[in-house]
Amino acid sequence: DQQVKQNSPSLSVQEGRISILNCDYTNSMFDYFLWYKKYPAEGPTFLISISSIKDKNEDGRFTVFLNKSAKHLSLHIVPSQPGDSAVYFCAASAKSNAGKSTFGDGTTLTVKP
């Protein structure tokens, strides 16, 4: 049973528009959620995170929203830029679990000029 799901394998948006990437989770013990960005032939890099005590966290063009009742989070990128084209992984962790994160399968974002 996959505990973190990213149901959209790919997303294509026009430069300047909003990109919305979605993630669902099933484990109610998760209390910290992260988004990582990955370019080809590189390791994932941390993008933004949110604690379960919050429902929104913003960092520049990136905003993460958390809906705990729906067990759903989303990453908004506004405005989208061609350099944002990458694979985005959603991850979730529980403080009680040795810092281990469970990752979704990723969404490939393509931003067209």
Added chain:
Amino acid sequence: NAGVTQTPKFRILKIGQSMTLQCTQDMNHNYMYWYRQDPGMGLKLIYYSVGAGITDKGEVPNGYNVSRSTTEDFPLRLELAAPSQTSVYFCACHGGTETQYFGPGTRLLVL
């Protein structure tokens, strides 16, 4: 400050051969992890360590072994390579803030 380094970048193994994937971090983080990423899939945890001398299995540990003799190093050992171990391997570490820092990965092809 190099962060997390992994060697080699790429390796081709024959079935039944063994090898060690190296991972070193200079961030003085206690927690270290090994993941594999298969095409189109997310990261699956192979093994992890919460500090020197302590290791534990993750989600997909079969066919692998690890050791953690120092804070800096966390090598991953494949004893009898199989085609199913063809993957990209990532090492990561974190210092207690939940954010993990990843190495650049090792691409392994088993033929």
